[in-house]
Amino acid sequence: MKEALLGWTALNLLPEIGPIKAVRLLEYFPDPINLFRKKDKKGLTGIPGINLQDVDNILKFDLKEAEVELQLAEKRGFKILDLSDPDYPPLLKSIPDPPILLYVWGGLTEEDQLAIAIVGTRLCSPYGRIQAERFASSLAESHFTIVSGIARGIDTAAHQGALRVKRRTIGVLGSGLLEPYPPENRKMMEKMASSGAVISEFPLRIKPERHTFPRRNRIISGLSRGVLVVEAGIHSGALITAALALEQGREIFALPGPIDQETSFGTNNLIKEGAHLITAPEDIIVTLYPTLPFPKTPPAAPEPETTSPDKESEILALLSRHHKSGIEEIASRLNLSLAETGSLLTRLELGGKIKQIPGKQYTLFPP
Known part of the structure; x- marks a missing residue:
């Protein structure tokens, strides 16, 4: 067992020591094992931001706890990367408050330096789910790694989009790796790994709590060169990720949505505040490529999507006959994929020709 990693793991296990305090401690103790071996109470007391309770927790900490944590990670096949590890993601390391430790189920590679985060509400509409999967698939095929949380809704759709085309995707947990949430995404996580x-910054057995998810969000944006918000209400946690991304100097992208749909209030507001309005994956590629700091063959942009006026007319005719229909019914009747149907419905809705009504149905506008 490496002595250095033992010190990093112990530091991460300390109660009430978040990333900001941890960085302060590391300024005085670059090798964290010395925090626990030297028992330097006087030296610890003089560190700005470290209170007497913190000092007491450090002096009383039993290194056997860290040994057990490392043994458990090894047994489960998880890697642990500390801030000094050459494999620690360089983009994440550059943020003001990087995690001092990352637990990794699977692997991180150099390819992940070209990553895009896709986030949004858990309570997404069919439109949001389809667009998240569509953008994730197209960007993944253009060699972007997809990054998101592992929540229900938009997060899940983004990962499924990348997995569908057999490309890389990274999920960031708001809990320890042994307490994944939500539990129904366990099979998806196995595929992702x-x-x-x-990945997670939290010790293995930490359960998800309300306060752990906002803390996780800085990692999602920190791993990425830009953040795409697909759907978000005005109080959505996805907007926290966007705000953190802005502080970290990342590009913010937002997908426009119906002005009377609650899940679009947040995204439409982001656009008003200066986020990039995007309607196709190539919009993101064109924006991000000039910002890349390393020489790289430009990722191939997906072919711009063309919309057949005939298909739009068929949808309008169908709604005229049936008055209202859901996306699955429309796709089935016109022999279209859900992704193509979602794109057509979005264009018609933005053009003021149709509207979404309660029950996730579409009707002509005005009727």
Whole structure:
């Protein structure tokens, strides 16, 4: 067992020591094992921001706890990267408050330096789910690693989009790796770990709590060169990720949505505040490529999507006959994929020709 990693793990296990305090401690104790070996009470007391309770917790900490944590991670096949590890993601390391430790299920690679975060509400509409999967698939095929949380809704759709085209995706948990949430995404996480990674800064047995998810969000944006918000209400946690991304100097992208739909209030507001309005994956590629700091063959932009006026007319005719229909019914009747149907409905809705009504149905506007 490496002595250095033992010190980093112990520091991460300390109660009430978040990333900001940890960085302060590291300024005085670059090798964290010395925090626990030297028992330097006087030296600890003089560190700005470190209170007497913190000092007491450090002096009383039993290194056997860190040994057990490392043994458990090894047994489960998880990697642990500390801030000094050459494999620690350089983009994440550059943020003001990087995690001092990352637990990794799967693997991180150099490819992940070209990453885009896709985030949004858990309570997404069919439109949001389809667009999240569509953008994730197209960007993944253009060699972007997809990054998101592992929540229900938009997060799940983004990962599924990348997995569908067999490309890399990284999920960031708001809990320890042994307490994944939500539990129904366990199978998806196994697939992600085999072709990408599931990561967390939290010790293995930490359960998800309300305060752990906002803390996780800085990692999602920190790993990425830009953040795409697909759907978000005015109080959505996805807007926290966007705000953190802005502080970290990342590009913010937002997908426009119906002005009377609650899940679009946040995204439409982001656009009003200066986020990039995007309607196709190539919009993101064109914006991000000039900002890349390393020489790289430009990722191939997906072919711009063309919309057939005939298909739009068929949808309008169908709604005229049936008055209202859901996206699945429209796709089935016109023999279209859900992604193509979602794109057509979005264009018609933005053009003021149709509207979404309660029950996730579409009707002509005005009727």
